[in-house]
Amino acid sequence: MLKNWQSFLWQAIKNQRWVWLITLSVLLMFWGILQHTLVKGLQRSLDEQVHRNGVLLHALEDSVVRSFQSVNASLLALSEQVSSVHQESLSQLLREQLRTSPQLRAIDYVDGNGLLQVSSNTATTHQLNYSCLGVLSGDALMESWVDAPVAGRFPGDPFAGRTPHQHIPFCQAVRDADGRLSGVLIASLNPQYFVGLFQSVVKEQNARVSLYRYDGEVLIADTEQKSGDYLLSLVKKQAWGSYRLHSGQEQGVLISYRSTSVLPLIITIESLESVALQAWKHDERMLSIMMIVLTAMILVVALLVLILLERRARSEDDNRLLSAAIRSAANAVFITDKEGHIHWVNDAFLRLTGYEVHEVYQQNPRILNSGQHSKAFFARLWQQVLNGDSWRGELVNRHKQGHALIVEQTITPIRNAGGDIEHFVAVHEDVTARKQAEQRALYLAEHDPLTGLPNRRYFEQKIYDCFMSEQVQPLAIMFIDLDRFKEINDTMGHEAGDDLLTSTTDKLTEILQEDYLLARLGGDEFAVLVTGRISHSRLSVLAQQIIDTVARPFVYKDASFSVTCSLGIAEGTTRRLDASQMLRQADMAMYRAKHEGKNTYRFFDESMDTLMQRRVFLQQQLEQAVQSDKELSLRYQPQVCAQTGLVTGAEVLLRWETESGEWISPAEFIGLAEETGLIMEVSNWLMESMFRQMAAWNRKKLPFGCISMNVSAVQLAREDLAAHLSELMQRFRIPVNQISVEITETTLMADSELVSDNLKKLKQAGLTLAIDDFGTGYSSLSYLKAIDADYLKIDRSFVIGIGENASDERIVEATIALAHSLKLRVVAEGVDSEHQLEFLREAGCETIQGYLFARPLTAEEFECYVEDKNMQSYSLLPETLD
Known part of the structure; x- marks a missing residue:
């Protein structure tokens, strides 16, 4: 078996060599990117080391210069006191100055002959040779190191026993009253003090700080670090910089230097490259490990892909042999292995299901599952074919696009030479059209x-x-x-x-x-x-x-x-x-x-039986009431001017009293009329009666103003209302300024050609149009632009909240402001109190309707009401209406 596997693998490598070429190309690219990244990271780390040393040197230079300036100021002050104080007092003065100057080791005063007169450390007089950093105004002095400031800087000073001490002399000339040189103050500066200033910083970087003094061509080390001609030559070219030293197999060292701006001093910092490159080396190790793992993974994946491609190629060869035998079959055929994975399909199967070969190859036939069959159904199917028996039945499959396919399917197991089942052959016959026609008929029936x-x-x-x-x-x-x-x-x-x-x-x-x-x-x-x-x-x-x-x-x-x-x-x-x-x-x-x-x-x-009976009874009685013209009657609720209280018109309301004397609420029978279709006959009766009454008032010359009537949305949508009203106005000789048509907000939403045409014709005829119960419907403000209305009616549900509900008051004020901005007048319904009237007046409402002035009145009562209120102002009513 191992030999067969080796042979298969070798054949796969030869046949799929392009896989290895791509793999090697990818690996070379990845390793190249890694190498480039590491080189850039190395250079970046070294550059950061140079920058860091430069910043430290700049700070150290500033501290050194400031220290020398402080010493210079102190010596200058002392030089002015030397001639005027006694030698013992001068010694005390020098010791006091040394105590307050931590950067000094000693302060000495020598006369013009070079003899030590007073010292902060000793009173012994001896000959000194000195070379100073101070300027002595042209007086020639000997140029050499100070032999030795005696004793230490403080008890336990580690430099106390050394001869000579490392120090930097700083001199200040002392002159007498005639300006002649009488002596020199010499301050011995401790170089180790300056190094200690940055000890905590350089220790963190594992670096070393050195301080040099140079005179002309000579570089003198003031620390244990020895000087060199190379450093001096670099300083002469540029006051600051850095260079690297590599000795043998030791790790390289970065030496950064800087010459102070006012003193002949050179400060250096030596830092190891190994410290600066620690982070980079860690990143290098991690990236290398990751790259090795990635390389191994790519090689494994490439090997798996190669094996899979080779197996696929061999399987496709087998499938081509099988497909040649049954490719021309009319019915859809597919072959699966024992586990149910599709091994081969014919062209008829692809046309039937909408799939391509690569989409179904090695897939389970469950990709055709429509979900309309239970698990138990498929369990019985598989049990039968695994037992070696053929299965025949009807299945609902799913097309690739998602729609259902109804097929009559036959599944036959195929055995090998040993009698074991190896494959299954399934043959489909599409019966979708026939089944859909049958199911559609049944569906539509239910x-x-x-x-x-x-x-x-x-x-x-x-x-x-x-x-x-x-x-x-x-x-x-x-x-x-x-x-x-x-x-x-x-x-x-x-x-x-x-x-x-x-x-x-x-x-x-x-x-x-x-x-x-x-x-x-x-x-x-x-x-x-x-x-x-x-x-x-x-x-x-x-x-x-x-x-x-x-x-x-x-x-x-x-x-x-x-x-x-x-x-x-x-x-x-x-x-x-x-x-x-x-x-x-x-x-x-x-x-x-x-x-x-x-x-x-x-x-x-149980009480609902009575309600149903009443509904049927009311429907029958309403039909009779419309025909008899005895039970229905009209009421007129006056509308008055908010400012003057004069009658400007009325709203006509329908009332129903049965023959038995029972009054039926409009809220009960109007809805019933709309639901049963009787609203058309009821509305026609109302308009006939209203126009007849208006004609009678006109003959009496009663100044009743403008009568408004509610029009059902159903009526607007089912008949030519404009033409009907025009015919009535002509027949009863009613002028257009005496008629107002009120429509609800819902009517404004009508997407009906007849409704739109009716509203347009009513406006063209000169009739007044009003939007009733504004704010209680479902319309938006856009509908107010679609109809050229004359006024809005604020619903009673908002008016009754005046004085009790701030929200209702704001709604009323906003509605009135909106109406006025659209050049519409406003009528407020349901005004029952003087407070409501006063509020509406102040808000700018023009017309009032409510029990405060009158309840709905019969024709005779309304006639008397008008005569009492408006008899003397009848001539003004047309102007008010306009």
């Missing part, structure tokens, strides 16, 4: 084509299945109805309605669990079937979550608005109820929620 949700038929069948089950189980049904959907559908068009339905579907799908069945029953009605462990509190939480989710803003054509929903819940068990009863209960609960203000939910209770 699902809504717009939203893709189960339809009423499917939903009701699932409920009946629950009740037909022998096992008793709790369940609940939720009926969801979108509020004002018909209004949006009529005003903005069916496209907007469809978008709203699909958006609502997406929102509900996000929050409902998989075991909940969501269905669209038709129109704007949805339903949810809840089974399993349910409770009243859990249903309440789910219902509120649905209401909040549906109420999230809906965006359509750059407009954003909210649509609420009403939700009814019926709960029970399959033993206590039947399917039809439970559906009816959920429906009644939903209507109760809608009746009680919408945007809420209600559970079914």
Whole structure:
């Protein structure tokens, strides 16, 4: 076996030699980069050593110069006192000066003959030869080293026993009153003091500091370090610099020097290159190790790639032999090994699945898995073929692009000479088109084509299945109805309605669990079937979550608005109820929620049967009321000038009193009329009655002003309202300045050609247009630009907060300011108190409507009201209206 492996490896190296060429090229490049990096790092470390020594020398020079300047100042002061003090006092003076000058070893005073007269260390008189750094004003002095300042600088001074001490003499001439040289003050400076100044710094760098003095061509060492001609020659060329010394196998030394600017002194720092290169050597070792490891890894990877490429090449040779035999087969065919890895495919397979050969080679057929079959299904399939039996059946596979493929597949095991299974051959026949046609027909029969949700038929069948089950189980049904959907559908068009339905579907799908069945029953009605462990509190939480989710803003054509929903819940068990009863209960609960203000939910209770019966009764009675012309009546609520209190008009309101004497609230029957479509007939009755009454007032010359009427969005979207109003005004001879049409904010969002055309024609006819209940709808300010309105009506919900709610007051003020900036007048509804009136006056509101002045009045009552208030000012009303 080892021999076969060696033969395979050798053959692979010959066939895939380009792998080695690339590998060697990459390695050479990496090693070249490493070498370049190390050289640059070495040079950078050496440059940093030079820079660091230069900085230290500059600081040391500054300290030395300052010390010499201090000594010079001290000697100058002493020279002025020598002639005037006694010798014993002078000795004390010198010792005191030495005590305060740590850089000095001694201070001596010698006469003009060179005899020591006074010393800070001894009083012995002896001959001294000296060579000074001080200037003696032309007097010739002997040039030689001072023989020896005696004793040490301090007790225990290590230099006390040396002869001579290393020191630097600094002299100051002493002159008598006639200016003649009478003596010399000699200060012996300690070079080791200056070295010690930077001992802590140079110690960290493992460096050594030296101080030299040079006179002419001679370089004199004032430390243990010996001088050299080479250093002197460098100083003569340049006052500062550095050079390196290498001796034998020892590590190189960097010598940096600097000549002081005012004194013949040279300061040097010697630092080892080994110290400066410690960080670089560490980096060099780490990079070298990393490069060796990387080289080994690259070689291993190259070897693996070479082996894999060789195996792939041999496998492809085998596959070409197999593919030649069945390439022309009409059905899709693929062959796998025993483990299920695809070994070969024909062209028909590639066309069917959309894959390329390299994408499926050595892949498991699970890449075609659509996820529509269980693990148990595939376990039975593999058990059968591994037992040596063929398998035939229908599979749903997945195309490369993601869509499903339905195939009839036959899998046959292939055995080797020993009877062991080596491969499997799978043959596919595409039956997708036929199956999709069958499934589409079944799907459409049970699902809504717009939203893709189960339809009423499917939903009701699932409920009946629950009740037909022998096992008793709790369940609940939720009926969801979108509020004002018909209004949006009529005003903005069916496209907007469809978008709203699909958006609502997406929102509900996000929050409902998989075991909940969501269905669209038709129109704007949805339903949810809840089974399993349910409770009243859990249903309440789910219902509120649905209401909040549906109420999230809906965006359509750059407009954003909210649509609420009403939700009814019926709960029970399959033993206590039947399917039809439970559906009816959920429906009644939903209507109760809608009746009680919408945007809420209600559970079914027995009283809802009465509510449903009342709804049906009211619908029947409303149809009769419109036809009989006896139960419906009109009321007129006056609108007065905020400043004068004079009547400027009225809003016409519809009232309904049944034959039995029951008054039905407009909030109850107007919504019912819109939902059932009776709103058209009700609106037509209102306009006929209103125009007839206005004509009667005009004949009496009653100055009633401008009468405003609310127009339903449904009416604007379904008939030519402008033409109808024009016909009525002509028939009853009503001038345009006596009619005002009020529309809600929702109507402004209408994306309907008929709505836009109606609004345009109404304005062209000269009718006054008002935006009713401003601030309570869903429109944006952009809609105010789309209609040339004459005034805004502030809703009562904001007016009642005046004096009690600062937010409502700010909203009212902002609305009035906005209206005036758009050159619109403002009418405030629901004004019930003098405080509200005063606030609105100050805010600039022009017209007031509310119980403070009058409740809605009958025609006769309104006539009397106008006569009492406006009889004397009737001639001014047209100007007010304009």
